[in-house]
Amino acid sequence: MTILDDILCVKRLEVKQLLMEEHIVSRETISSRPSLFHLLRASSKLEVIAEMKRASPSKGMIASETDPVEQAKIYEKAGVACISVLTDETFFKGSMTDLEAVTNVVKTPVLCKDFIIHEVQIDRAKRAGASVILLIVAALEDDQLLRLHRYAASIGLEVLVEVHDVNELERALVIDARIIGVNNRDLRTFTVDLAKTEEVAKRFPFHEDRVFISESGIRDSVDAKRVAATGAAAVLVGETLMRSMNAEAAITSLQIVKAGATS
Numbered sequence: 001m002t003i004l005d006d007i008l009c010v011k012r013l014e015v016k017q018l019l020m021e022e023h024i025v026s027r028e029t030i031s032s033r034p035s036l037f038h039l040l041r042a043s044s045k046l047e048v049i050a051e052m053k054r055a056s057p058s059k060g061m062i063a064s065e066t067d068p069v070e071q072a073k074i075y076e077k078a079g080v081a082c083i084s085v086l087t088d089e090t091f092f093k094g095s096m097t098d099l100e101a102v103t104n105v106v107k108t109p110v111l112c113k114d115f116i117i118h119e120v121q122i123d124r125a126k127r128a129g130a131s132v133i134l135l136i137v138a139a140l141e142d143d144q145l146l147r148l149h150r151y152a153a154s155i156g157l158e159v160l161v162e163v164h165d166v167n168e169l170e171r172a173l174v175i176d177a178r179i180i181g182v183n184n185r186d187l188r189t190f191t192v193d194l195a196k197t198e199e200v201a202k203r204f205p206f207h208e209d210r211v212f213i214s215e216s217g218i219r220d221s222v223d224a225k226r227v228a229a230t231g232a233a234a235v236l237v238g239e240t241l242m243r244s245m246n247a248e249a250a251i252t253s254l255q256i257v258k259a260g261a262t263s
């Protein structure tokens with residue numbers, strides 16, 4: 001059993017529970033938040049997706065007492081492209097309450113970061129005010145991935161499709177994912193390697209209307225430059241910002257001008 005298997009076991013129980021509760025299906029399709037996709041396409045700098053992350057299975061407690069409202073305000077002030085909020089309780093000590101607290105105070109796109117395996121979780125994210133959800137290719141069968149991706153789009157949510165290798169990239173492209181992130185952390189072994197971004201970038205169709213994001217393990221401007229050189233539009237950063245005494249300055253140091261950009 002890998003950690004991903006453990007997490008998916010818990011998610012199946014959570015979904016059962018959610019399906020027993022009153023289930024409100026979303027109909028609203030218009031989001032009041034800007035489109036993450038368009039924001040990333042238009043930007044000439046490496047954008048930051050900043051994460052509210054209290055804990056993780058690989059690092060244990062990171063910043064358990066952080067106030068999500070204060071953290072989100074710092075992120076927004078620093079001009080991040082999107083705020084990611086971990087909502088998994090069991091493994092990451094996040095919650096839907098954290099997500100709602102953040103969506104209530106910011107205007108930026110907000111990503112509901114969880115292990116989504118069922119539509120009921122997507123409805124819940126939408127109700128909590130998120131504008132983007134995460135779908136992890138390694139956690140889903142092809143037909144599930146396609147179904148959930150379509151469902152999210154049908155209720156006006158954007159989707160960050162997470163891959164870990166070239167094979168998973170192919171699966172993301174088959175469903176026509178527009179926002180694709182490579183997780184530098186292997187969810188099975190926890191090893192972090194920025195070379196993952198380079199490996200997947202070599203096969204990424206940059207000439208098409210898609211954006212490429214590098215997720216996890218980004219600590220400083222050296223890392224940011226390395227992934228920006230692959231063509232990445234953004235980095236998704238959690239731990240570094242949660243531990244930083246000055247998250248705003250840390251974000252600024254990552255927002256580097258991309259090579260070839262005119263401004």
Ligand SMILES: O=P(O)(O)OC[C@@H](O)[C@@H](O)c1c[nH]c2ccccc12
Nearest residue numbers: 183215216217218236237238239240
């Ligand atoms: O804290 P880091 O190393 O900066 O990583 C952030 C983010 O990429 C990571 O939290 C993450 C990426 N994909 C996930 C899927 C589920 C839970 C968490 C994640």
